Amino acid sequence: VGESARDAVCGMADGDVVVLENVRFNAGETSKDDPERGAFADHLAGLGDAFVSDGFGVVHRKQASVYDVAQRLPAAAGGLVRREVSVLRQLTDNPQRPYVVVLGGSKVSDKLGVIQNLLTKADRLLIGGGMVFTFLAAEGNEVGKSLLEADQLDVVRRYLSEAKTAGVEIILPTDVVVAPEVSAEAPSRVVSVDAIPSDQIGLDIGPDSTRAFAGKLADARTAFWNGPMGVFEVPQFATGTRAVATALSRIDGLSVVGGGDSASAIRLLGFRDEDFGHISTGGGASLEFLEGASLPGLDVLED
Missing domain, CATH: 3.40.50.1260 (Phosphoglycerate kinase, N-terminal domain)
Incomplete structure (x- = not known):
């Protein structure tokens, strides 16, 4: 300059x-x-x-x-910003139902605000990725060496209780793929979420959970997805993410992929952009929009 x-x-x-x-x-x-x-x-x-x-x-x-x-x-x-706002408002302002949200990725702390807001808007929340192990631990499960945010356990327990009161389904995996390390050569196996070995890391949702998640998406009229179900960069831990992407691409309604790692995943796994209703260019921005947070770059334009 x-x-x-x-x-x-x-x-x-x-x-x-x-x-x-x-x-x-x-x-x-x-x-x-x-x-x-x-x-x-x-x-x-x-x-x-x-x-x-x-x-x-x-x-x-x-x-x-x-x-x-x-x-x-x-x-x-x-034009891009106008389209993003137009699509995301369909998720916040009277979405067609059932409205199903899939959240994954590493940390539940990154998504606390959006989860809180969705408890009054979504019909179903499907939780996967590394963040799910904090949910599983909050329900009393041992999670081995999987990612765990112990300081968020009380918050997650409160969300589970609030969802039940609000009549919102929070669907967690019933089985996961575990391995001793994140590697393409690591020996992996499927275990129930209540039987994760102490020396193993949860790296993907399991086959039963994959089918269940796809079933919960099948009748969605509005669906939003942010965050992979597992370490999709490693082929043996990509099945859950691929299954969610496939189910999302088949819904008879609005399907929105929330940018970031989700957008990277669908392209790496061979999906086309046109397989989905909309792929957001903003991972963090789309989450904060759904959270109802103030977005300075939009607020200043509205002023």
Whole structure:
């Protein structure tokens, strides 16, 4: 955003496009200090006459090129951001039912807010991935060497109780694939969730759970998925993720893949983007949207 950038912009002819260096190379982009971030935004705003925000994957971040520039120039949402918001609002504003949400990935702590909000909106929550072992432990199961967030056990127990009161199904695996280590060569086996050996790691949902999850998705009219069911990068632990993707691709309704690792998984496993109703470009942003959280990059456009 220095003199060379200004010279390039000043020399533009009709139809020219100037691409700046990655803004995150500048400390002002992500600074928590408002004046420092604002100073960088002043430089960016000085290069144009209007601002179009089209990076949905960062609208949940209060950063110079997302939030502050929009306060300094006439601003509007681009086509991608408008489409993302339009689709995600179908999940939050009177979704067609049954509304089924599949959550996976490593940490339950990353999804506490969205789980809390979905307890009043979804009909079913299917839980897999590394985060499921905190749920299983909350129900009294030993989880061996599997990922466990012990400091979240009380929160998870409360969610399980609230879901029961609200009439929302929380479906957990009944069997899992375990191995002594995360490796393509590691010997793996299927065990019941109440019989996970102390020296094993849960790395995927098991075949009974895979069939059960697919069945719970079969009649969905609205479905949202964020987070793989296992370590999908290793073929022997990818079955659960593949099964969820297959079931999601077959529903007679709106299917939304919530970006991040889920989007990476479907492409790695050979699915096409058009197999699903919508693949979000924002993993964290889509979760925070469903959580009902304030998204600075959207709020500033609405203001």
